[in-house]
Amino acid sequence: MDGEMACADLMLRGLPPDRSDCGTQRCRMGPAHMSRRGLNIGSPLLITVQGASCLCTAWPRRDRAEGYLQVDAKCASPDFSTEHASLSSARMKPVHCPKLKCLKVIVLVHSTEYKKHTSKDTVRELVKEMLRGLYVYEKHWVNVGDAGTEVKFIVIENVNSGSNRAGLVTAQTCLEIGTIHTVQQYRGQLQDTGHISLGGMDDIHASLMEIINLPVRYPGSLRKVGVPCPRGVLLIGPPGVGKTTLVRSVVREVGAFLVTVNGPAILGSRPGESEENLRRMFRQAREAAEEGPCVLFIDEIDSLCPRRAGSSSAPENRLVAQLLTLMDGIGSEDCFVIIGATNQPDRLDQALRRPGRFDREVIIGVPTLKQRRSILGSLSEQMPVSSSVDLTALAEVTSGYVAADLSALCREAALQAILHPSQDSVSQVVDQGHFHQALRRVQPSCLRTSLGVTDLRPVSWEQIGGLEDVKLKLKQSIEWPMKFPEAFVRMGLSRPRGVLLYGPPGCAKTTLVKAAATSSRCSFLSVSGADLFSPFVGDSEKALAQLFRQARACSPSILFLDEIDSIVGSRADSRVPHSVQAKVLSVLLNELDGVGLKSVERRGAGQRTCQTDGLPQNPRDTQMEYQEVCNTGVMLVAATNRPDALDSALLRPGRLDQIIDVPPPDTEARLAILQVCTERMALDPDVSLGELAVRTQWFSGADLENLCKEAALLTLHEEGMDAPTVQHKYFMKALQTMKPSLDPQQMEQHHQLFI
């Protein structure tokens, strides 16, 4: 007894079985171990590893080595494996196996064809022959693939009508065959049917469900109406919005069989191999469709089916042609649905996008505010999120984030919570601080590759001296629509399309825009002539159009064009009629106020009215709805010091509708600027900023900043490196050497332009 107690926690090392033992249901172990456990040669034994089990017979190892275990998993749970596992001998239990009277099984065969053409009696005879002499256990899979027949697995449904769990099959056992399935289909059914949570896609989800369900659930009524059921859906959307996840979730919900086609898996090296692979996939889908609903999913279909006109390679064209013929060849009797997903619909072959092939095209755009809120909600369901986290606020700051970005954000926040647990909370809870830290690390993916993304230093309104009315106007056009969407909707106002800041150089135009971008929570893109112009014909226009497309994808956004006069120029006084500038200008005019957007760029669920339908709603939710109505576009902010050089078409309302003059600073403004500039300087009490402001007529903001620098340098020069403060005389000295950069005549011209 002592020996048995000692061996109860003996660890055995799992090794793969010998080749000669394959299919014998043997389990090899050391003879000493066998005798300690009281096992005889061939006594049945149940081995359990991590929830999966295997029934086998005990045999001594030929080399009599102890401490190893080699199991031939002929009759085991489908996910059983002993490799690389060390298991204690307590996991091995001898089982009493009586001779069986009756046995019920499910037969898994390789192909549907065999299933159709073979009678049940033949299968029963075969299966009986295969099972004879084997020990079987309830719910185990018996692997009979080594016999080389079409029958691959036999699943033991119950043993002796459920009164036993294990037993020995003999010639006298009465065998009952429940059903016959193909292996693939049965495995598909076994996969867990857990729901994949999806946020913000309810309507698209519903329409996909409808398409898949229609032919399956109501074949009769469809036939009566005389319409063939829709067969193809093309999902279009930027990367990361959840196209693949959507298909997975729908398929799982309907309980359909999913055949996935991957571009790389299809393409083969031999000529004709790719087409053959494609045909095989379609055949597989057709076979599966005979047993239930089936979806053939072609991910990244643009790689499989590119535009034929553009490519010169013959194999590619053949593959496209094959796909087209296969899609046409689906008869009305095979009801399986083809779903394709792509993020570059323009690169697809035109022949693919017609009814009969892809009947419907579903566009999934970058999520809007409400959709983001709902995605965040479904993502954070699984996470231990503290009650302080405001998901609505989080959705507001994550403009331009797609579902993949949001899930990365949540993951990062959770990681932060794990790596830096806050001191006061014992349990690991993700709070708002973690999300804010994560926001710094996770950037929206639509902005990752785009041009014009700038990493700007935040500037607050207070850092700009003077110019109060300009600041107010900017706030009106940029901040107000974000902060008070309700009022804007009530007044029938919309956000201005564009704002032009003009004024003499050095008067804080760029800094003003920076401050506006900092204060509003928009995405901010800034572009200069260097980004746009390229030596290739048509490249600049394309770059600008793409910039607008990206800005729209992550709207609300601000697009800043500094020195716009150099980028677009004017058509009127241009000496070269078809210069690049003129073309870029025409693109800009179109993007600002064109006929409409491309359908591919559609976002959200169409137009929704923001009327509350009688339900008592959270004021926050209402505001979110107003936000969605109000802030959808891109706002162009341009700055120039030569407004006269701009094309007049650009300056009309509807394009750049707010034209803001940034005047040279007057005395008060200069004082304010000086105060801001000298904030961090050690000033002597005798310095009179007021006097300086009076004396610096026609100085711009940049000049004033330079003056302060000059004075500080002079101090260091005269008094040595340990001078404590800057004295007034140095300011005056610096003033003597400096000339104002503005010139009164020029100012006069500026004023007369728009008055």
Add this chain to the structure above:
Amino acid sequence: MSNPALLSLHQLLKQSFRVVEQNHKVWKSVLLECSPLVSSLGNLGEQLRALKNVQVPQTPLGRFPDLQERLHYKLSIAVDTVMGKLGEKLDAFEAVRDAVSKQVSAAFQFYERNTGTLDIACCVNRSAVTPSLADMLEWLQDTDRYYRLQFLKRKNFLQTLKSDDLTLLETAPKRWESLSSPNAEEGISDMLFQVSFFMDSE
């Protein structure tokens, strides 16, 4: 060697090996007889294919009435005859399998009845002339399994053959060859060599 159960199990094992030896010879001879039958089956398949491809009315033989149908009938009869003969061979295989199976299960049953006196140490004990009980039982089980699997494969092969599927008929000889597993068959011969001293001892 004083254990009476061990002695009688040894006797039983010797008997089993003798049965296996005899039946293995029978099996091999039947298998040899089968191969001309199967190759003639393949030949008939080719003839049927040729008949299907030829347009008899367009040849000089077109004057004979219903020649194509008659030939087809004749060939089908021939296929049926060969299949019938193969069926008989299958019975011979089954007899071998049953004989071996019966002997092996008798040996196992005897072992299971006497597990009280035959402990594991005794089972794994081996000498120059006598292999261990565990090894001999294992060999017997392997042999039994080999015959069962072979019989199953060959029976399944004949069942799937249909006279109207010409490709199946044509490829029959090749597939018949691929059914045999030389390794396992060699294993039986090896086993018989290994137990030859044991069988000769009294």
